[in-house]
Amino acid sequence: MSVNVYKPHVLVLPEDDADRQIATGFLLDPSLKPRNIQILTPSGGWGKVLDSFVRDHINGLRKYPHRHLVLLIDFDGKVDERRAKFSEQFPDDVRDRVFLLGTSDEPEPLRKQCGDSYENIGKQLAGECCRDETDLWNHSLLVHNALERLRLNAKVKSILF
Numbered sequence: 728m729s730v731n732v733y734k735p736h737v738l739v740l741p742e743d744d745a746d747r748q749i750a751t752g753f754l755l756d757p758s759l760k761p762r763n764i765q766i767l768t769p770s771g772g773w774g775k776v777l778d779s780f781v782r783d784h785i786n787g788l789r790k791y792p793h794r795h796l797v798l799l800i801d802f803d804g805k806v807d808e809r810r811a812k813f814s815e816q817f818p819d820d821v822r823d824r825v826f827l828l829g830t831s832d833e834p835e836p837l838r839k840q841c842g843d844s845y846e847n848i849g850k851q852l853a854g855e856c857c858r859d860e861t862d863l864w865n866h867s868l869l870v871h872n873a874l875e876r877l878r879l880n881a882k883v884k885s886i887l888f
Contacts, residue, residue, distance in 0.1 A: 730765045735793040735886040737764045740784070742776050742800040744769055745834035745845055750799060752849020758857045758888045773800040773809060780825075781816055788821040795883050800829040806871050826879045830868045837868045856880055857888045 730736035741747040750766045753759070770776045776798050788794050802809050813827050830837050834845060841848055841863070851863050856876070863869065864876055 730763060732791045732794065735763065735795075735883075737795045737797060737883050737886060738784075739764065739766045739797045739799055740776055740779060741766065741769045742773050742829070743771065745838075746799045746801070746829065748845035749834060749849040749852070750797075752844070752846030752851075753853040755846060755850040756853035756857060756888075759853060760887055763886050773803070776800050777813055777816060780813075785818060785821060788824055795824045795826070795879075795886070797826045797828060797879065800827065801833045802829050802831050802871070804832055806831055824882070826875055826882075828872050828875055828879070831871050832868060837866065840866070840868070856884065 730738070739750045739753075741750050747766060747769045754761055754764065754766070770779050780796070780798060784796055788796060798813065800809065810827060817825050837848065838845055843851075848863070852869075855861060855864055859880070861873075864872065
């Protein structure tokens with residue numbers, strides 16, 4: 728389902744299929760307004776997410792001032808390095824509507840440690856965002872997202888829930 732670009736909305740650009748499944752699970756939360764969020768096709772790597780952001784999404788953020796973009800990547804153990812690499816590409820005029828989230832390594836260890844599917848993990852993360860809880864968000868593979876999650880929730884909670 729496509730969002731209405733003239734109303735507040737969120738696009739999610741996942742790195743790979745595991746990240747897409749987590750994002751899809753986010754949509755399963757019953758409190759979510761599904762018409763306000765769209766998951767895009769996985770890019771095929773964190774570098775391709777960055778390339779796609781620069782090539783395809785900066786202009787869209789400028790054209791549609793109600794758009795918010797979540798870049799969902801695997802940090803592969805390089806959280807600070809990847810965050811810096813992405814941040815330097817975020818233009819000042821759209822920076823407050825771009826969010827970088829993901830597992831500190833890869834999603835598979837998170838799935839194994841939680842003993843659940845990617846979709847159920849995504850659904851649980853959505854529920855915690857809606858209720859302002861942080862149980863799963865405080866998992867060692869996700870806790871590095873804390874400040875970004877707070878910033879994201881402050882901007883889009885009313886759009887999504």
